Amino acid sequence: MLCVIFTVGISILYIGGAFQSAHHAVSDLLQTHFTAVPSESPIVYLLITDAGLIEAEEVDGISWPWPRSAYAEAIRFLKDAGAKEIVFDMIFTERSVLGMDDDIAFGNAIEEAGVILATLSSQSQSGMSNQASRKNAQMAKKFALKVDGAYENIFQNYSFLRTPVAELINKAKTIGDVKFIQDNDGIGRRIPMLIDSGDYLLPSLSLATAASYLGITSYQMKGTNLVLSGASITRQIPLDAKGMARPRYYGDSNVYKKYSLLRVIKSQILINEGGAPYYDPALFKDKIVMIGSDATELKDFRPNPFNKSNDSGIHYHGTAIHNILVGGFLESRYEPIYVLPVLFLTALMLVFISARYKASVSFSFTFLLLILTQGIAVYLFKYHNILIDVAATSINLIGCFILVTGFNYVIEAKQRLFITSAFGQYMSPDVVTALVGDPDRLKLGGEVRMMTAFFSDIQGFSSISEKLSPEDLVALLNEYLSEMCDIIGRHHGTVDKFEGDAIMAFWGAPIYTEEHAKFALQASLEMQQRLQVLRRKWIAEGREPLYVRMGINSGLMLVGNMGSRNRMDYTIMGDAVNLASRLEGANKFYGTYLMVSESTKILTDELFVMRELDLIQVMGKQESVHVYELLGKQGEVEDSKLAMIRLFEEALAKYREGCFSEARVLFTKARDVIENDSPTLEFLRRIEALNGKVAPGDWNGVFKADSKG
Numbered sequence: 001m002l003c004v005i006f007t008v009g010i011s012i013l014y015i016g017g018a019f020q021s022a023h024h025a026v027s028d029l030l031q032t033h034f035t036a037v038p039s040e041s042p043i044v045y046l047l048i049t050d051a052g053l054i055e056a057e058e059v060d061g062i063s064w065p066w067p068r069s070a071y072a073e074a075i076r077f078l079k080d081a082g083a084k085e086i087v088f089d090m091i092f093t094e095r096s097v098l099g100m101d102d103d104i105a106f107g108n109a110i111e112e113a114g115v116i117l118a119t120l121s122s123q124s125q126s127g128m129s130n131q132a133s134r135k136n137a138q139m140a141k142k143f144a145l146k147v148d149g150a151y152e153n154i155f156q157n158y159s160f161l162r163t164p165v166a167e168l169i170n171k172a173k174t175i176g177d178v179k180f181i182q183d184n185d186g187i188g189r190r191i192p193m194l195i196d197s198g199d200y201l202l203p204s205l206s207l208a209t210a211a212s213y214l215g216i217t218s219y220q221m222k223g224t225n226l227v228l229s230g231a232s233i234t235r236q237i238p239l240d241a242k243g244m245a246r247p248r249y250y251g252d253s254n255v256y257k258k259y260s261l262l263r264v265i266k267s268q269i270l271i272n273e274g275g276a277p278y279y280d281p282a283l284f285k286d287k288i289v290m291i292g293s294d295a296t297e298l299k300d301f302r303p304n305p306f307n308k309s310n311d312s313g314i315h316y317h318g319t320a321i322h323n324i325l326v327g328g329f330l331e332s333r334y335e336p337i338y339v340l341p342v343l344f345l346t347a348l349m350l351v352f353i354s355a356r357y358k359a360s361v362s363f364s365f366t367f368l369l370l371i372l373t374q375g376i377a378v379y380l381f382k383y384h385n386i387l388i389d390v391a392a393t394s395i396n397l398i399g400c401f402i403l404v405t406g407f408n409y410v411i412e413a414k415q416r417l418f419i420t421s422a423f424g425q426y427m428s429p430d431v432v433t434a435l436v437g438d439p440d441r442l443k444l445g446g447e448v449r450m451m452t453a454f455f456s457d458i459q460g461f462s463s464i465s466e467k468l469s470p471e472d473l474v475a476l477l478n479e480y481l482s483e484m485c486d487i488i489g490r491h492h493g494t495v496d497k498f499e500g501d502a503i504m505a506f507w508g509a510p511i512y513t514e515e516h517a518k519f520a521l522q523a524s525l526e527m528q529q530r531l532q533v534l535r536r537k538w539i540a541e542g543r544e545p546l547y548v549r550m551g552i553n554s555g556l557m558l559v560g561n562m563g564s565r566n567r568m569d570y571t572i573m574g575d576a577v578n579l580a581s582r583l584e585g586a587n588k589f590y591g592t593y594l595m596v597s598e599s600t601k602i603l604t605d606e607l608f609v610m611r612e613l614d615l616i617q618v619m620g621k622q623e624s625v626h627v628y629e630l631l632g633k634q635g636e637v638e639d640s641k642l643a644m645i646r647l648f649e650e651a652l653a654k655y656r657e658g659c660f661s662e663a664r665v666l667f668t669k670a671r672d673v674i675e676n677d678s679p680t681l682e683f684l685r686r687i688e689a690l691n692g693k694v695a696p697g698d699w700n701g702v703f704k705a706d707s708k709g
Contacts, residue, residue, distance in 0.1 A: 002407055003400040007347040010396045011340050014389075022391030023334055024183055028305035030381045031249050038250050042084065042213070042325065043318050044257040044287045046074070047294040052262035060266075064297070068096045070265045071291075072109035077268035078289050079113040081281035087116045087209050089178060089292035089300075089314045092164040103167040111171035116212060118178045118205050119169075121158030121195045128160060136163040137197060143175045143208075144200030149221035155196040155243035174212060176205030180302055180316060181244065187303045190244035191320045193226055193237055206320030210235075213288055213325070228324070235324055238331045246330040247323040248385065252306040253294075253315035259283070261291060288321060290314050332387040339389045346373075346393060347400045354404040362408075366401040370394055446560025451508030452520040452552060452600060453572060453580035454493070456484070456527075458501040459547040459593075467544065476538075477501060480546055483534065484527050491523035496571050504581075506572050509559040517554045517603035521630055524550050524594055525608075551584030552630070553577075553597040575621075582618035583627060586705055590614070591678025594630040601628050609637040611645040612652060613679055617704045624702045629679065644673040648680060656701030658694065660687045 013019070056062045062070070071088075078086050096102035110117070119140060125133060140161050158179065163169050177195045182188050195202045203211065210216075211228060218229040226245075228235040237245050259279060267277030292314030293300040302313035323329045333339075346369055354362040373390050380386040458464070458480075465473050481503065485495050488505050492513065496504040507523075508516035527550070535545035555576025563569050576599075583595040590613055601610055610628040617624040631637050631645070651666030664687050671680045 002403045003347050003351050004344075006399050006403055007343050007396055010392055010399070011336070011343060014339060014343075014392050015336050019389065019392045020183075021185065023332075023387070023389065024185060024187065024189065026377070026390055027189065027330075027387055028187070030378065030387070031305045034378055034382050035248060035250055037255055038322070038326075041256055041322060042286065042288050043322055044259065044284065044289055045253060045294075045312070045314055045318065046078075046259050046261045046264055046289050046291045047312065047314070048261050048292070048298065050295050050297070052260050053295055053297060056262055065097060067098050068092070068102045068106035069098075072106045073268040073272075074261060074264045074291070075109040075113045075115060077264050077271070077277070077281070078284055080271075081283070082285035083289045084286045085116060085209055085213050085288040086113055087118075087176075087205065087288065087290045087317075089118055089205065089290055089317055091118050091120050091162060091178070092168050093162050095165050095167075100167065103165060107167045107171040110168060110173075114173040115171075116205070116209055117164050117168060117172040117175050119164070119175050119202070120162045121177050121179055121197065121202070122160045122162065123158050125160050128162070133160055135166075136161045137199075139163055139166060139169050140175060140197070140202060141200055143172075143202060144197075145194065145203055145219050147194065147201055147219040147221060147226075151194075151221040151243075154221075154224070154239070154241070155194045155201065156192060157196045157198065159198045161197060161202075174203070174208045176203050176208030178205045178313075178317060180313065182303075187305060187308060188316050189305065190240070190246050191316065192243060193239065193245050194243060204317070204320070206317045206324065209288060209290075209317075210321045210324035213321075235327060237324065238329055240332065245320065245323070246332060246387075247320045248328045248330050249305050249319050250322065252304065253312045253318070256315075256318060257283070258294075290318050290321075328385060330381070330385050330387055334387070334389055339392060342389075342393055343396050346397055350397065350400050351404060354401075354408060359405050359408065362401065362405060366397055369397055373397075446558050446562060448556055448558050448574075449508060449512060450516070450554065451506055451557045451559065451572065451576075452516045452554040452603075453557060453577045454488075454503070454505040454507070454520055454524065454550065454552050455581045455584040456503045456548050456550045457584055459549055461501045464544045464546070472543070476543060476546075480534070483530055484548075487526050487530060488523050491519045491526070493519060493523055494570075497569070506557070506559070506577075509572070510570070517552075517600045518607055520552055520554075521596070521600070521604055521608055522633075524552060524630060525632060528593060548593060549584050549587035550594050551580050551582065551587065552595070552600050553580035553583060554600040554603055555579070555597075579618065579621070579625065582620070582705070586616060586618060586627065589616075589703070589705065590629070590682050592629045596628045596630050598626040598628070601626075606634065608633055609642070609645070611648055611679075614652070614703050615656065615701055617702050619705050640673055644670050644677060644680075647673065648677075651680075651683065655683060655687070658699040658701075660690060660694075663687060 053064055056066065057064070075086060096106070109115075140163050163175070164172070169175060177192070179192060179195065180188055181190050181192060183190070191204060191206065193204050193207050195204065214228070214233050214235065215230040216228045216233070216235070217231070220227045220229070224239050224241070226237040226239055228237070239245055263278040267279050270277050292312060294312040294314075300313040301310045302316045303309060304311055304315060304319070350362065350366060350369070353365045373393050377388050377390045380388055468476065480501075481498060484503055488495055492511075493505050493507045494509065496506060507513070507520045513519070527548070531546065531548055538545050553576055555574070557572045557574040557576050559570075559572045561570050562573070579597060583597060587593060587595050592613065595613065596610060609631045611631060613627045613629050615624050616627050631641060647666055647670035651663045651670060654660075654663035654666060664684065667680050667684050667687070671677060671684065674680070
C-alpha cells in the first residue's frame, strides 16, 4: 500500500512537470556519451571570429560593421567554389552604414548565388512601428510554405517579423526563421520547424536550407510528423505538441569544419587581383555553407548539450539541418500515457517480489530493473532515436524499494520479537535462530505432520506440595522446570506448556526433522539422568526428591497456532498426542518412569535399548498398543539389565499365551537378576491374581487401564 501511495505521488509530480529537468539531464547524458561523431558532413561554418574582427580593423583598416560589399565578395567566392547552399545566420534589418548602393551590390550577389537569408519572429512588436511590421510581413509572405494536412494550433504564433531590408530580402532564394528556443536551463534542445505568422507559415532557417538542398517541393502534416517530399526523396520530422523538433546533437560546433569569413572575403579579393586564395575553393564544393558569428563582441552564443556556455549560435541551426538530411531527430516518449503504466507495473512487480522473497532478492530485482531501464533507454536512443523516461521510473523504483524494505523490516522485526518471545523460553537457541531467519517455517493455522509428543508429571506431587510452603514449592518447581526445559531445548525440542508440575513438549515443529523421535528419547534419558543428580542435591538440602514419569509417542499430529482471535498458542493436537499423555500416566501401573509407544520404538529401534512392557488399552482408546520402557542408549546399558530384559520378554510372551505357570517361572528368574524391578513384580502380582480365574479362550493378554494412571 505504501508503494502504491508513493507511486501515485510520483505520478502526480510527473504530470505536473517535476521531472522535466531530469529528462533534460538524461537526454544530454545520452547525447554526449552515446552519439557517434559523423565521419563527414555537407555542412561547414564560415564564421566572424574575434581574430577576424581584430585583423580586419588592425590590418585592413575596416571596423565593425563590415561593408556589405565584403559579404558579396564572400558569396562570389563560394559560388565559384561550387557551394550547394549559402546561408546567412545574420539578420540585416538595418541598411548598410555605407548607403543603399552597398545594399544593392550585396543584394545582387545574393540573387546571383541563390543565397538563403535569416528572419527573426517575435510575439511582441518591441518598438517596431506598425508600418514596418506590416511591410515586413508582406515581404516575408512570398516565402510562405503550403502545408497540407491538419496542423491547426500546433505551431506557435509569432505575429511580428524582423526581416532583412527590402534590397536584400527581395533578392533572396528563400528565408528562414532563426528563433532560438531554450529550455528552463538555457539549453537549446528543441527547434521550431514552422512559424505561424498569423496568415501563413514560414520555415525555420534549418528547414528552408535543408529543403532547398534536398529539392523538397511538398510539405504535409501526418499526425504529429512533418513529412517533406521531393522528386525522389522523403524526409519525416517528428514534432512535439508545440510543433517543435528535437535534434540530436553530434557534438559541439567543432564537429563541423570551421573557416574564417574574413579569410574567404580576402581570398576572393586575392583572386580578383590574380593572387592565390587563403582557402582552396574545393573545401566548399557541394557544401552547405552557413555564415554566422563566433565573436565575443557580437554575442551570438547558444548553449547546447555539448557546450553549455559559449558555443556559436549557428550550430543550433546547423545541427537541425544535419538532422533533416540524415533523419536523426529524436522522439520523446515523456507523455504520462507512456510513463505512468511503467511506474505502476514496475512498482507492483517489486511489491510482489518483496512479499515473496528476502530483502537481498528484492534488492537484486530492483537493481536489475534499474539496469534494464537504463539499458532500454540507451538502446532506444542509440538505435531508434527515441527518448524514454528513466528519471521518474528510477526514483519510483528506489523509493518503493526503500519503503517496502523498511516496511518488511518493521514487520520482520515484530515477527522476530514475536518468535523470540513466544518460543525463546521453550526452544533451543538454534531453533529460535532458524525461525527468526526463516519465519515461513512457522506454519500459521496448523498442518498435519509426523512428530513426537512428550508428557511428564511428578510422582506424588500433591503430597509433596502439601509439605512445602508456597515459596519453597515455587522455588523447587522453578528449578526443576528450568533444568528440564534446558535439556529439551538442547535436543531441539519445543516446550508446549506447563500444567502445574507437568510438562508438555514436542519434536518435529516448528522446524521439521526426521530425527524427532531420536531427539525426544535422548532428551528423556538426559532428563532422568539429571534428576538423579538433582535428587542427591535436594536430599542434601533437606528438600523432597522428585521422581518424574514420562510418556512418549510418535505419529501424525496437528501443529500450529490455535486458539481464539485474541489469544493463540503454538501447540499440537490429535490422537497421537493424547496417547503420549496416557502413556505418561500408565507408568503408574508398572512402576516405570519412561514409557515409549511402539511407533516411537520403530523409528529409533537400533539406537536405544527398550524392553516391551505390555499390550495395553489406555483409557479412552479402543485399540491396544504395545508399550516399552526406555532403558538407555545402545552400548550403555549394563549386562544385568540386558539379561533381565531377555527373561522378562520371554515371560511376557508366555503370559500373553495364557501359560501363567511358565510365565511365573520366567518372571521369577528376571526378579532374581534385578531384585526390585517394578514391572517384573507387577506381572507376578497379576499372575497370582489371575490364577484359576481365566477361562480358556477368554484371554488375549491385553491390559485394560481403568484410569489415566
